[in-house]
Amino acid sequence: MARSLDGLVLSPVADQAPGQVGTRTRFTYHERDGRIWAEYAGGDVVRGHLVGTRHADVLDFRYVQLKQDGTTSCGHCVSTVTDLPDGRVRLDETWEWESQEGRGTSVVEELAS
Numbered sequence: 001m002a003r004s005l006d007g008l009v010l011s012p013v014a015d016q017a018p019g020q021v022g023t024r025t026r027f028t029y030h031e032r033d034g035r036i037w038a039e040y041a042g043g044d045v046v047r048g049h050l051v052g053t054r055h056a057d058v059l060d061f062r063y064v065q066l067k068q069d070g071t072t073s074c075g076h077c078v079s080t081v082t083d084l085p086d087g088r089v090r091l092d093e094t095w096e097w098e099s100q101e102g103r104g105t106s107v108v109e110e111l112a113s
Helices: none
Strands: 009-012 026-032 035-042 045-055 058-067 072-083 089-097 103-110
Touching: 035 058, 045 072
Parallel strands: none
Antiparallel strands: 009 026, 009 103, 026 035, 035 045, 045 058, 058 072, 072 089, 089 103
């Protein structure tokens, strides 16, 4: 199993569509007893939260966010956690909006110290 996400700061490696998370978005993760949660902000996102579970190296969570234009949106994501050769953590994500149309994949990696 990849190491704990607790206290790690991660960021997408590429921008998504406007109004979504992007390379300027920072996620601060927390993990305890199979539960995960994070706060995030940056780019088009003013504030976001996610909450869910971790089973081995698979995260399953829901997210909600407030965007710069004042709208809110929410969705569901399943991520696979892997350790990179340089010791950082990577999340390979498959996500789907629940409040609007759209789905996709993304990659989020721990920021280098």
